[in-house]
Amino acid sequence: MAGKPGRRRGIGAIVLLVLGVALAAGPYAYMSGRFTPMKQPSDNMLPTITAGTVLAVEKEPGEIRRGDVVVYDPAGWGYEGPFIGRVVALGGDHIAYARGDRALTLNGKPLDEPYLRDGDPGAGGVAFAVSVPQGRMFVLGDNRGNSQDSRFHPESDAGTLPLSAVVGVDAGLDQEAPLVMALGTVSLAGVVLLLTGLGLGIASLAARRRPAEAYGPARSGTRADAP
Structure with a gap:
């Protein structure tokens, strides 16, 4: 027995709509679950991050590494945060700067810091040797001349x-980051499937409402007598 008009289109529409929703919404769910937005409130990270920039901050980054730009709670210094800064040294490291030096020294070797504003590691004129x-970290801002960071809190575990x-x-994500582009492609594919499914659904409803005569004359049940 033949199926109802538009039945196959209707099933196809449902499948496409469900898949489209999953693909369109999935990337947003993934991003919101893994990352949180954080607005840079000051100029302490110039030129790397300008004030007002919204960062995609990874909530559970795992191991903290030297060079990471982190969002941190400065409660240990008596401030309310969060603050944003760069980790330049970790537990077991010796980090130092003497006025006039062209670079910080990390474990006795010059530290390469290409991200610094004007290339000056000692802007602010604060010498330290820590x-x-x-289990701890030494944090500095990239804008050394305008950053409230570890240099200014020697009384609190050497800063x-x-x-x-x-x-x-x-996470260093922007519009051209591979992850962002990949998720954007997946989301776009989901939107295309949603539109296609919507079109099929409309076609299915139209087919079901079409008069039965449109599909051809019904066969008569009357049999003519033989001559």
């Missing part, structure tokens, strides 16, 4: 903070 305790103060790590 052996970072295990170091516990790794537990890290709220998240800047």
Whole structure:
């Protein structure tokens, strides 16, 4: 027995709509689950991050590494945060700067910092020499002339903070990041499927409402007598 008009189109429409919703919404669910937005409130990270920039901060970054730009809680210094800064040294490291030096020294070697504003590691004129305790970090802003960071809190464990103060790590995502582009492609594919499914659904409803005569004359049940 033949199926109802538009039945196959209707089933296809439902499948496409469900798949389209999953693909369109999935990337947003993934991003919101893994990352949180954080607005840079100051100029302390110039030229790397300008004030007002919204960062995609990874909530559970795992291991903190030297060079990471982190969002952290400065409660250990008596401030309310969060703050944004760069981790330049970790537990077991010796980080130092003497006025006039062309670079910080990390474990006795010059530290390459291409991200610095004007290339000056000592803007602010604060000299320090710190052996970072295990489980802690030494944090600086890239804009050394305008950053409230580890240099100014020697009374609090030589300016170091516990790794537990890290709220998240800047993922460095922008519109051209591979992850963003891939998720954008998936979401776009979902939108296309949604539109296709919607079109099939409309076609299915139209087919079901079409008069039966449109599909051809009904066969008569009357049999003519033989001559």
